[in-house]
Structure formats: C-alpha cells, structure tokens
Amino acid sequence: MKLLVVGGSGYLGRAVAVAADRAGAQTLSLSRSGYRPAGPGAAGTGLVGDATRPGFGLSGAALDEVREEVTHVVLAFGSVRWDCAPSEALAVHDTGMRTVLASLRRLRALTRVVHVSSLLVLGRAEGLVGNRELFVGQRFRNWYEYGKYCAERRVRDAGDLPVNIVRLGPVLGPPPAGAALDTSHGLLAALPYLLTGGPVHLDRRGHYPCYVSEVGSAAQVIMNALDAPSTGQTWSWYDPDLPTLAQVYTDLCAAWGRIPRLVDVPALRPVLRLASRRLGVIPELLDYSRPWFELAPDVLSDLPGDRPVSGGDYVTTTGRHLRDRGRVMAGATR
Template sequence: MRVAVIGGSGYLGALIADRCQERGHSVVALSRHRGVGTWEHQQCDLTAPGLGAERARAAITEADVCVFAAGSVSWQSSSTESLQVHDRGIATLLQLVESAANPPRLVHVSSILALGEPDKAVASDQLFVGQRFRNWYEYGKYVAEHRVRQSATRHNIVRFGPLLGLGYDAAIPDIRYGLPALFPMALAGYPIPITDGGQYPCYVGDVLGAAELVVDMAEWTEFGRTVTWFDPQNPSLCEILTRICLPFGKYPRIIKADTGRAEWLMRTLMRRIGTDANLTDYAHGWVDVDARADSEFTREVRGREGYIQQMSAAMAGQSWSRPQHIDVRYTHA
C-alpha cells in the first residue's frame, strides 16, 4: 500500500511514516522541510496554492491512503496563520484527493481542541455542540475537521490531546507551544497558577501509541469513523508536571487559583511580566470527553510505560532560551 503522510517530518508525522514503513507499506512524506527518515520525501507547503509543488500533488493523487498529520501552529497564532493551514490547506488537500482518478482514503489527524469549550460532556464522534473557542488554533482545528466531515472523501478522523514521549529518532516535542511550553517554567521553579491545583485531565497520550493508531486507521477498509484516543490512565496536569520535574530532583510550584473567571486579565498580566502565554490555555480544564477510541475498530493500542519520564530523561543536558526570560538547562539531580 502506498501511503502519503502530510506533515511527515513532524514529531507525530515522522513516527507515522516509520510505523507504516515498518509494516511493509511504501511511504512518501510531504512537508515544508525534509525529514530524517529513510522513506521518500517531497516538499509540500500547505500555505501555498496547490501545495506548492507538482510532485507533492502527484504523491497525493497516486497514493492509496493519505494521512493528514500537519498543522503545528501556535495557540497564540493569528486568524490568518491558523486558517491558512487548517482551512485553506485542508481544502486544497481535499480537492486533490477528490480529483484523483482513484481517490485515496483519508486519515485526518484532528485534536480534542477542535471541540473548543462546550458546557457539557462531548461524545467521541460529536463536533458541533454549541461550543465557544478560546483561540484561533482551536477554531482552525474545528474548521478542518468540519471540512473533512462534509467532503466526499472516504475518510476516518482521530482526535488526540497533547502528545508526549519520544518520537522518531528519540525526538522530543517542541517546547515552544502548548503543554510542553510549561516544562521550562516548572523546572525553573516559576509559580504556576492553576485552577484546582491542576487536578484535572488534559488528555495526554504517548506519541508512539498515537502513531500506531493512525497506521491502524490507514489500514482499515471501513470509513466514516471519528474516534478519540488518550492515555487510559488519563493523568492530571499536576501529575504530568510532577513526572517531568521529579527526575531533576524538583517539584512544580503549583498555586491553586481560580483562573477561569479572569482568564483575559491573566493573559494581560502574563504578557506584562514575561510569563509564557501558553499557561493560560492549560490553567483550567477544557472539555469533558466521555469516550476513547472505539475498541471495535482498533486493536488494543498502548503507549510505552513511563513515556513521560523517558521524555524527561531525554531532555537532560539540553538547553533552550525562552523569549519570556526563562533560561533552563536540563540536568538531572
């Protein structure tokens, strides 16, 4: 089977390409930057008309399965930045898939954040439930999933929360965005104000388990399914930050605070004092998801034991300078 992986040089995408190749499939990875795997690579730009390259378009239309695993933009991105990828990019991809002589099946990697902030529990296959969106990233994810659902493609959709653990070639997630952006703050001993002390889930999962599930979906003959997957243990935000810090002989300084009522004020204050704005997106619970991946359509998918601690160990000896005046060198105690 020939599989085209859009976003094939990314943290999740490279691991999907690796798992596909390991199962004997022919893989072509499409991304803006060349990846490090041994599979075929083609340049692809989701913000460019027609994806920017004829070879990229041919790779999609000639594939048996197309996996859309791109779209890593900041939660603080503008409407233009977010919608260029999640709206225009997916629209171009869908047009190419639908125009192919033998249209490939599509696996769309979505996000739990596509559900925004609803005021009730959401089932695994729901999308519009009258929710509001806190940022353009969330709305972009919603628009992309909506486009796929409304398309004439043979598609399946999988939603993940934040993915952690070691990716292809022992890669760690980008700490500039999302949940990993909190790790330097926790390790530097910055006080972290969080509703209920972070005793709520944020639906993390091991990136390896996520990649295995995506490849399972690429091999399905059924289509029209939407599933949600995360770590069955579903650790709280407090537990995650603690697992990150303990290998370094530290403990996160979490302050119990009611951040939900004054989120707009919190964002303003954080910008002024130089604290990472990503914190506001994790400072209180987001959504109540009442279902995981449908076991009828997936084999048992398991992440690695201790995947958060493994990732923490891989961070040792590395250094990043944060623009918000946080400079941390990771060294185990």
C-alpha cells in the same frame, strides 16, 4: 500501501512514517522544508511541497507519482502553536484544508485518508462530549482550536472522500529520529517557569485530565484508522490511564529533581497573565488552567484495531529527553 504523509517531517508525521515503514508501507513524506531521513528508524522518501497549494504544490514526476500511485494519505500538517495568529490558523487549517481536499479528489488510487484532528476542537464544551459531536455551542480558547475545528468541519463535510478522523490531545514522548519536540508551545511551554519554582495557579491544583498520549501509540492509532473498513468515522485517542495535568507536570519536572508548585489560588491568574511574557510563558497557556471538557467514558471503546500500548513512562522520558538536550533549563535559568 503507498502512503503520503502530509506534514511528514513533523513530530507526528515522522512517527507515522516510522509505523508505516514497520507495517511494510512505502511512504512519501511531504512538507515545505522537505524530509531528510535521519539515522536509524527514519523511514520513507521526502517530497518538497505545500499542502495549501493545488496538487500539494507538486509538479512533474512527483505530482504524477502522487496522483497515480498513492493509495493512503495521512494529514498531519500545520502549526500546533496555541498562540498562532488568526490569519495563520485559518490559512492552514481552513482554506488550506479546502485545497487539500480538492487535491485528494484527484488521486486516482486513493482508498483511505486519515485526518489528524485535535481534541481541542471541543474548545470549552460543556457537558459530556463524544466522538460524534463537533459543534456543541463551545467557545474557543485560541485560534489554533478554532482552526482545527474548521479543518475537522471541512473533512466531515467531504462525504465523497474515504476519510476517517483521529482526534488527539497533547502528544508527548521523545521525538522520532530527525524530529524535534517544540517546547515553545503547548503544555511544554510552561516548563521553564515551573522549573523556576514559581507558583502556578491551576483549578483543583491541576487534578483534571489533559488527555495526553504517547507519540508511538498515537501513530499506531492513525495506522489502525487507515486500515479500518469503514469511513466517515471520528475516533479519539488518549492515554487510557488518563493522567491529570498535575501528574504530567510533576512527571516532567522530575527529570530536574523539581516538584512544580501547583496552587489553587484564582487571584494569581490575572497576575500570571499580566506577567506571562516576562516569565516566559505564553498567555494562551493560562486558558488551560481550568478543566478543559469532559469526554464520554466510552469514547475509546470504538477505536479500530488493537488498542496500542504506550511506550513505558513516556512523560518522565520526555522530561529526561528535554533535560539531556538542555532544551528547557536554558529557559528556566534565564
């Protein structure tokens, strides 16, 4: 297997490169900033390119190598910022994906592609939703959700390409060597405020699933999807223990010896929204303070390959990792 990881210098892309290296694959990791193998556990070779440009923005020998020799591709590129502008979300995930699909059509040895989608493509879907559904009349909380929806739509429509899709919820766990955990977006963006002890309104005090998974297990599911015999499939992956949002925040804050003040006081919602920037919380985060959507109970049952085991107590370990690097307390004490 000669694997191209598009977005290979990122949090998930690096984890995939490590898993691929363990599986004996030869890996090319592509991103705009390039990929610098960093320390033990780092894997593969870096390519500087841009997925939103024809031929992944490559030229010369690098383009020839990709066009002639790459057999497998993982699409794990693009911003995961919940507060990204519409132009950014659509340029990367919609028109960018159209260009990526055109570039994939020119790979002569291509046998499998896995697109890393997000469970957030389901937006505010109502009723039970599974792997088959994409548009169920949902509205979207932000442009990230809509951008990822557009990307998955384009991938599903590319019936001529051997593509499978893996949907993930928020991914946690200490990052692989060379990658960083960005605390400025996603669930982690609430940490600085939670650590100040301020009250946070969550419906049912956050006792609803948030579909987190551990980064190593997510990478393994992506590898299994690359190996799967059929194509055109969509699978979802999240920690089968299904920790609630309240549990995740409690376990993250434990590293600082704090217990987050999660309250069910809807009147706080508008106050927090108004003051969110001053409190260091992106307003988009507050849109996740209601139950997100409900996945069909059998959604994990058709995953290809062996179901991976999540690495230890990955949520608590994430908190410790951030604490040890002073990544969040700086925000908390601001």
